[in-house]
Amino acid sequence: MKRKDSTQNVLNRRSFFKISAVAGGGVMFSFPFASDLLAQGRGGAAPPPPNPNNFIKVALDGTVTIVAKNPETGQGVRNMLPMMIADELDVDWKNVRLEQADFDDTKYAAQSSGGSTATPNAWTPMRQAGAAGRALFITAAAQKLGVPEAELTTGAGKVNHASSKRSATYGELAAAVAKLPPPDFSRLKLKDPSEYKIIGKKHSAYDIGKIVTGAPIFGVDVTLPGMLHACFEKCGVFGGKVVKANLDEIKKLPGVKHAFVVERPVITDAVLPGEPGLENGIAIVAETWWHANSARKKLVVEWNEGPNAGDSSVGYAKKAEELGKAAPQRTLRADGDADAALKSAAKVVEASYSYPFIAHAPLEPQNCTAVFKDGKLEMWGNSQQPGRGRKLVADTLGVAETDISLHMVRAGGGFGRRLTNDYMVEAAWIAKQVPGVPVKLIWSREDDMRHDYYRPGGWQNLKAGIDASGKIVGWKNHFLSYGDGETFASSSAMGPTEFPQRFVPNYTLQSSVQRLGIRTGALRAPSSNAFAFVIQSFIDELAHAAGKDPAQFRLDLLASGAPLPAPPAAGGGRGGFAPPGMNADRMIGAMKLAMEKCEWGKKKYPAGTAQGIAFHFSHMGYFAEVAEVTVTGTKVKVNKVWVAGDIGSQIINPSGAENLVHGGVIDGMSELMLQEITVDKGKVVQGNFNTHGMVRINQAPIAIETHFVKSTASPTGLGEPSLPPVLPAIANAIFTASGKRLRQLPLSKAGMSWA
Amino acid sequence: MAFKLNVNGHTTSVDVPADMPLLWVLRDVLNLKAAKFGCGMAQCGACTVHVGGQPVRSCMYPVSQVGTKAVTTLEGLSANGTHPLQQAWETVDVPQCGYCQAGQIMSAAALLAKTPKPTDKDIDTAMSGNLCRCGTYLRIREAIHKAADMGSNAAAKTVQTAGKE
Ligand code: FES
Ligand code: FES
Numbered sequence: 001m002k003r004k005d006s007t008q009n010v011l012n013r014r015s016f017f018k019i020s021a022v023a024g025g026g027v028m029f030s031f032p033f034a035s036d037l038l039a040q041g042r043g044g045a046a047p048p049p050p051n052p053n054n055f056i057k058v059a060l061d062g063t064v065t066i067v068a069k070n071p072e073t074g075q076g077v078r079n080m081l082p083m084m085i086a087d088e089l090d091v092d093w094k095n096v097r098l099e100q101a102d103f104d105d106t107k108y109a110a111q112s113s114g115g116s117t118a119t120p121n122a123w124t125p126m127r128q129a130g131a132a133g134r135a136l137f138i139t140a141a142a143q144k145l146g147v148p149e150a151e152l153t154t155g156a157g158k159v160n161h162a163s164s165k166r167s168a169t170y171g172e173l174a175a176a177v178a179k180l181p182p183p184d185f186s187r188l189k190l191k192d193p194s195e196y197k198i199i200g201k202k203h204s205a206y207d208i209g210k211i212v213t214g215a216p217i218f219g220v221d222v223t224l225p226g227m228l229h230a231c232f233e234k235c236g237v238f239g240g241k242v243v244k245a246n247l248d249e250i251k252k253l254p255g256v257k258h259a260f261v262v263e264r265p266v267i268t269d270a271v272l273p274g275e276p277g278l279e280n281g282i283a284i285v286a287e288t289w290w291h292a293n294s295a296r297k298k299l300v301v302e303w304n305e306g307p308n309a310g311d312s313s314v315g316y317a318k319k320a321e322e323l324g325k326a327a328p329q330r331t332l333r334a335d336g337d338a339d340a341a342l343k344s345a346a347k348v349v350e351a352s353y354s355y356p357f358i359a360h361a362p363l364e365p366q367n368c369t370a371v372f373k374d375g376k377l378e379m380w381g382n383s384q385q386p387g388r389g390r391k392l393v394a395d396t397l398g399v400a401e402t403d404i405s406l407h408m409v410r411a412g413g414g415f416g417r418r419l420t421n422d423y424m425v426e427a428a429w430i431a432k433q434v435p436g437v438p439v440k441l442i443w444s445r446e447d448d449m450r451h452d453y454y455r456p457g458g459w460q461n462l463k464a465g466i467d468a469s470g471k472i473v474g475w476k477n478h479f480l481s482y483g484d485g486e487t488f489a490s491s492s493a494m495g496p497t498e499f500p501q502r503f504v505p506n507y508t509l510q511s512s513v514q515r516l517g518i519r520t521g522a523l524r525a526p527s528s529n530a531f532a533f534v535i536q537s538f539i540d541e542l543a544h545a546a547g548k549d550p551a552q553f554r555l556d557l558l559a560s561g562a563p564l565p566a567p568p569a570a571g572g573g574r575g576g577f578a579p580p581g582m583n584a585d586r587m588i589g590a591m592k593l594a595m596e597k598c599e600w601g602k603k604k605y606p607a608g609t610a611q612g613i614a615f616h617f618s619h620m621g622y623f624a625e626v627a628e629v630t631v632t633g634t635k636v637k638v639n640k641v642w643v644a645g646d647i648g649s650q651i652i653n654p655s656g657a658e659n660l661v662h663g664g665v666i667d668g669m670s671e672l673m674l675q676e677i678t679v680d681k682g683k684v685v686q687g688n689f690n691t692h693g694m695v696r697i698n699q700a701p702i703a704i705e706t707h708f709v710k711s712t713a714s715p716t717g718l719g720e721p722s723l724p725p726v727l728p729a730i731a732n733a734i735f736t737a738s739g740k741r742l743r744q745l746p747l748s749k750a751g752m753s754w755a
Numbered sequence: 756m757a758f759k760l761n762v763n764g765h766t767t768s769v770d771v772p773a774d775m776p777l778l779w780v781l782r783d784v785l786n787l788k789a790a791k792f793g794c795g796m797a798q799c800g801a802c803t804v805h806v807g808g809q810p811v812r813s814c815m816y817p818v819s820q821v822g823t824k825a826v827t828t829l830e831g832l833s834a835n836g837t838h839p840l841q842q843a844w845e846t847v848d849v850p851q852c853g854y855c856q857a858g859q860i861m862s863a864a865a866l867l868a869k870t871p872k873p874t875d876k877d878i879d880t881a882m883s884g885n886l887c888r889c890g891t892y893l894r895i896r897e898a899i900h901k902a903a904d905m906g907s908n909a910a911a912k913t914v915q916t917a918g919k920e
Contacts, residue, residue, distance in 0.1 A: 214789020
């Protein structure tokens with residue numbers, strides 16, 4: 001709630017809302033975005049006032065142009081934010097045009113996509129901006145028609161006066177509106193949800209016409225006059241260096257224009273945490289990408305592989321086994337006395353779970369286009385964090401950030417891979433070596449898979465006790481991960497409030513880490529994508545041990561929780577507010593909806609077919625999911641998945657929402673069965689989709705039913721939270737159907753496969 | 756080497772190595788960007804185009820093999836995005852990121868040309884070479900059925916003509 005208040009307070013300052021005339025007629029409203037405003041509130045020196053550069057333009061012909069400032073990676077943000085504005089402005093959606101903003105931190109404080117944050121940040125201010133525009137058109141119409149504002153209504157870009165049957169279009173009123181002062185935000189009336197005409201209705205992706213006709217809208221499609229094409233060979237071992245290479249030979253190959261060694265400079269300025277950036281390697285620049293890549297195949301390189309060459313998955317597993325037997329290095333949480341509770345428990349269940357490293361592998365390989373001219377860089381990229389990318393480029397190349405301009409292009413998937421910007425700094429480096437010539441760098445799939453920031457693998461050694469009534473009385477987890485001392489590697493930590501903390505009176509979470517020579521990072525629903533499988537599978541084991549129905553067991557557990565502690569004060573954390581912990585009632589709501597829709601416990605299935613259930617809270621979203629599977633020997637068919645989610649009071653674009661849920665389920669199925677990155681002699685073994693697979697259409701469920709609980713909470717994001725519960729829901733169904741309790745990901749390690 | 760190609764009904768000449776895959780000729784030489792690079796080894800289908808009416812993975816299809824066969828890319832599937840599949844894709848709102856969709860639509864067009872009223876099983880078989888990282892498979896099935904309903908005959912005709920041009 002703190003968040004909403006602070007947002008409203010800042011937006012109430014009407015001085016941030018600017019109204020200006022547009023050349024050729026029309027009016028433009030400029031306003032700051034929520035995260036821009038909230039960014040002002042973070043400590044440190046007094047920040048400059050937010051710059052109102054998000055805008056809505058209304059032209060004379062009634063066309064509405066809305067700037068889209070965030071990167072689009074397929075999550076649908078390009079539709080959602082403008083839909084919020086357009087509905088409150090009361091214009092026809094088909095008259096709305098979107099304009100993609102360049103990266104510009106003098107205009108926008110935050111341009112990023114990740115963490116399912118766009119919806120919660122935008123919900124109030126986007127609607128307010130639209131409503132402010134609408135109020136101005138009403139004021140202008142009242143003056144023009146000589147009637148009181150209260151008698152006027154709006155619809156489809158028009159102000160209507162019912163009793164005199166007169167009306168004025170927004171286009172006609174634009175010139176008059178441009179002369180009005182900003183409205184009083186505290187008196188703006190936002191629509192009641194029953195009045196929505198755009199929000200809550202299905203809208204196809206804004207760019208769909210371009211997608212289905214193959215228009216060049218992606219990063220890899222960027223084409224500039226005189227452009228050359230590059231590839232970049234790096235050492236298979238992270239941090240390895242070039243000793244020597246046959247570059248003279250390579251330079252003579254057909255189509256090759258340049259070939260050179262890239263040596264990462266010693267960067268004294270701050271390198272971004274978790275983002276090592278430029279690696280050493282060899283760049284080949286040629287007429288076409290094919291020429292560059294063909295020449296690359298002829299490369300003979302002697303590498304100094306450095307200190308990470310001894311890393312291996314076998315070694316990691318061995319070390320984990322040692323760590324698991326030794327006393328934990330750290331205690332992250334100790335509520336009550338778990339040891340005593342286990343001692344007096346009626347039953348104790350013990351199990352070890354594990355999950356591997358996995359790669360992001362968005363379908364569009366990493367790429368970036370750059371040109372270096374007169375000391376300045378111009379770049380085209382599809383980073384999820386372009387600001388960090390630009391800083392990385394500036395720090396590495398020694399070019400001022402203000403001398404780097406960056407155009408934001410649509411990305412063929414992100415999933416967190418484009419939060420880091422190594423390909424961007426490579427493209428910039430290469431472009432700087434060939435001044436004046438635009439260069440497009442495209443990674444091969446193998447580059448992408450072998451130079452990722454992997455979802456970290458890990459192990460969890462769990463022990464829990466249940467009392468005679470079947471209640472969990474004690475829980476212990478020895479969490480084995482990667483890191484160094486007290487520091488976890490990127491995305492490799494477990495928080496002290498991980499479920500079922502607060503729901504089990506005696507709860508101990510301990511950890512041990514080992515060092516790691518490969519890079520890790522955030523993958524869609526980071527940590528949740530692995531933890532939900534472990535925790536919700538283990539809870540299923542406990543339910544069966546207690547002789548309880550797994551769904552009812554979960555409902556009882558959720559009902560037994562200690563109250564949610566008050567959220568930390570606003571001002572810290574992501575976007576200026578700390579996300580609240582899980583509200584058990586909302587999760588119970590999602591569980592009950594899932595159980596109702598799948599007719600939990602009511603269906604009679606033949607042997608080998610069963611349902612399994614799981615829930616997980618992440619990114620402020622509450623999801624309970626049920627999977628119906630048929631197990632035939634080692635073959636698993638997912639017949640159907642029921643998804644019930646609570647992401648607040650309003651689904652903004654039901655079409656995009658359902659699509660993202662399908663994506664979460666299918667992505668989760670790939671992780672569950674197919675994906676594993678292994679390391680041998682410091683190098684990632686898998687290189688393409690034949691060894692790090694993905695669910696194909698013939699393996700996809702026959703049906704996925706998506707249902708939402710409409711709660712009273714403010715809407716939150718959907719990019720991530722639908723994914724985590726599907727893994728344990730399916731694994732739990734496999735157990736019920738076949739008696740196989742699978743505790744190691746991917747399930748293919750146990751010989752299983754999708755039917 | 757010089758090659759004469761018939762792409763989307765136009766004849767063009769290119770001077771490229773004989774082993775250059777059609778994908779890179781289309782993308783980097785002819786500036787037709789619909790077909791996408793996803794894996795480079797016939798694993799993902801993002802690069803699917805039609806050669807002589809047949810769907811092929813252009814990332815592994817050497818330009819020297821094209822000969823006089825007509826090449827159709829998504830840009831040439833219909834004059835202005837009106838192929839039943841394109842319309843169905845819009846109505847069903849199939850894409851998420853959209854990167855795989857050019858390949859998906861081209862595989863689907865080849866399917867409808869042969870099987871105007873496909874079953875789910877037909878669809879799964881014909882489309883299993885096309886990965887969608889975003890997981891839009893259920894909508895792909897739905898959109899193919901919808902396109903089949905909208906005008907299986909029209910769909911089949913368009914593809915066959917495109918293939919023969
Ligand atoms: S790029 Fe050709 S099949 Fe993947
Ligand atoms: S829509 Fe993103 S890969 Fe298919």
